[in-house]
Amino acid sequence: MxxxxxxxxxxxxxxxxxxxxxxxxxxxxxxxxxxxxxxxxxxxxxxxxxxxxxxxxxxxxxxxxxxxxxxxxxxxxxxxxxxxxxxxxxxxxxxxxxxxxxxxxxxTNIIYNKGKNSINNYYNGELTINFDSQTVKVNQNEIHLTPTEYKVLIILAENTSRVLTHRYLLKEVWGTESVEDTSSLRVTIATLRKKIEVNTQNQYIKTHIGVGYQMVQLDS
Missing domain, CATH: 3.40.50.2300 (Response regulator)
Incomplete structure (x- = not known):
């Protein structure tokens, strides 16, 4: 190399x-x-x-x-x-x-299959997202997210296994004027974790200190 x-x-x-x-x-x-x-x-x-x-x-x-x-x-x-x-x-x-x-x-395979999936569902371990109805379920139980939490989750899901930087997530969710406001992102990630990781042993969102966050690909 x-x-x-x-x-x-x-x-x-x-x-x-x-x-x-x-x-x-x-x-x-x-x-x-x-x-x-x-x-x-x-x-x-x-x-x-x-x-x-x-x-x-x-x-x-x-x-x-x-x-x-x-x-x-x-x-x-x-x-x-x-x-x-x-x-x-x-x-x-x-x-x-x-x-x-x-x-x-x-x-890469997740992105390819998502594009072909007519019902537009995302599956990762016990987590399911229906993009058409914008519903999120864990263990078949619907999880109620705020619009901001849902947007962060979707961006992480669409980039499963990829590390997304703080700046990237802030720009995509809050806009270019908020790329330094990491406190808002930390709070949103914390509340999102509490909701999607409740009643499950799975950790979906991994923190990369000083860099950003990653949606972990789990066995279905």
Whole structure:
């Protein structure tokens, strides 16, 4: 992985392509349509952050896992804000990398299946969301959410397994003028957790300290 960026296509175990610079990577992706992009931020011709921005600007939803020696929270937040799905700091084990890839592929499959589902339901463990009726149930019991709580839940659900930064959630829910108001987000997440995690042993929303929140994919 040290030579720049690596792209995995087909199955994560049998076929992959390694590319040495950002420009080649950007040309490669629309042609071969890989399943996952493993991206090093330290590239010889451009910063990896610019690659993330260009991929997302092209409306390409390929899962992007950043692999970098840069371990500052600011780098992680910036990469996730630009559209990366995950951030893995070197050194790491192969088992951890494969687990992160599996999570990203599950998220892609969730989005694909949701688009095909005519009844527009979301299932995660004991949690069910009907997008048409805007109803939320846990263990078949309906949970009453405020409009703000529901919006936060939907954004987390639509990005299951992806870490969403505080800034991203605040912008999507409260608007650009509120991107620094993390206290409102913390309160909403706290009340949302109390409602959807009541009468269940499951933890749906995971906190990434200093970064943001993540909807955990649970076994159905």
């Amino acid at each position: 040290g030579i720049g960026s690596a792209i995995l296509q087909s199955t994560i175990y049998t076929r992959y392509f390694t590319l040495s610079n950002g420009n080649t990577t950007l040309q490669f992706i629309p042609i071969f349509q890989p399943d996952v992009l493993l991206l090093d931020l330290m590239l010889p011709d451009m910063d990896g952050m610019d690659i993330i921005k260009q991929i997302r600007a092209a409306n390409n939803n390929i899962p992007i896992i950043v692999i970098s020696a840069r371990d500052e929270d600011a780098d992680k937040v910036q990469a996730l804000d630009f559209g990366a799905d995950d951030y893995l700091t070197k050194p790491f084990s192969i088992d951890e990398l494969l687990a992160r890839i599996r999570v990203s592929l599950r998220r």
